Amino acid sequence: AQKVTQAQTEISVVEKEDVTLDCVYETRDTTYYLFWYKQPPSGELVFLIRRNSFDEQNEISGRYSWNFQKSTSSFNFTITASQVVDSAVYFCALSEALTGANNLFFGTGTRLTVIP
Amino acid sequence: GAGVSQSPRYKVAKRGQDVALRCDPISGHVSLFWYQQALGQGPEFLTYFQNEAQLDKSGLPSDRFFAERPEGSVSTLKIQRTQQEDSAVYLCASSLNGRSSTDTQYFGPGTRLTVL
Numbered sequence: 270a271q272k273v274t275q276a277q278t279e280i281s282v283v284e285k286e287d288v289t290l291d292c293v294y295e296t297r298d299t300t301y302y303l304f305w306y307k308q309p310p311s312g313e314l315v316f317l318i319r320r321n322s323f324d325e326q327n328e329i330s331g332r333y334s335w336n337f338q339k340s341t342s343s344f345n346f347t348i349t350a351s352q353v354v355d356s357a358v359y360f361c362a363l364s365e366a367l368t369g370a371n372n373l374f375f376g377t378g379t380r381l382t383v384i385p
Numbered sequence: 386g387a388g389v390s391q392s393p394r395y396k397v398a399k400r401g402q403d404v405a406l407r408c409d410p411i412s413g414h415v416s417l418f419w420y421q422q423a424l425g426q427g428p429e430f431l432t433y434f435q436n437e438a439q440l441d442k443s444g445l446p447s448d449r450f451f452a453e454r455p456e457g458s459v460s461t462l463k464i465q466r467t468q469q470e471d472s473a474v475y476l477c478a479s480s481l482n483g484r485s486s487t488d489t490q491y492f493g494p495g496t497r498l499t500v501l
Contacts, residue, residue, distance in 0.1 A: 273427075302487060304489070306492070311494060312474060312494050312495045312497070313492055313493065313494040313495065314428070314476065314478075314492035315492075316489055316490075316491060316492075319489050321487075360427050360428075362427075364487070366487055371416075371418075371430075371433040371440065371441045372418060372420075372430035372433060372441070372444070373418075373420075373428070373430070373490060374430075375427030375428050375429070376427050377425070377426055377427050378425075378426075378427050
């Protein structure tokens with residue numbers, strides 16, 4: 270069965286610190302996609318990144334970077350030099366290409382608070 | 386429109402009332418999804434449309450929940466005889482293509498339903 274685990278419920282950091290949000294997934298599918306979404310207080314889920322299971326290259330986008338490790342079934346997200354605007358709930362999600370499921374499976378989210 | 390829109394943003398209903406929640410997907414997007422997000426949890430899948438066809442309703446929690454997308458664009462999620470356990474944020478998402486498991490889903494701001 271598919272599952273996404275975000276063990277960190279809440280994290281607080283001081284502005285300008287780096288922070289890593291952990292995501293561990295389970296799937297029997299050989300082809301799958303991993304996502305990160307940001308949910309600010311306004312409630313809308315904002316898409317950040319999508320990776321497919323065949324591409325293990327790490328990715329950097331500005332202050333954001335993602336580390337995909339298939340061997341440990343992890344897809345961790347690092348924010349460098351955090352800012353107050355990064356405060357939000359972050360969700361990791363999984364979709365499976367071959368099982369026929371049409372939806373995203375979400376973790377329970379990590380609430381990040383950046384203290385000025 | 387530029388993004389997914391949902392209305393109303395907030396809805397308060399008395400137990401037993403029927404409610405209707407509306408979703409306007411991104412123009413041209415084939416796939417449309419509804420998710421339910423309980424407080425402190427990640428979104429959970431309710432149902433999926435490809436154009437006007439409802440291809441997956443496996444996540445609908447009871448027969449009190451009904452969704453439609455008659456013209457393949459706007460969708461309505463209807464909850465009949467609301468119960469307190471229906472209180473949640475209802476999120477709508479759309480994606481460009483019909484192969485939903487491989488596409489990025491873009492979310493609306495959600496409708497927060499409170500059942501008294």
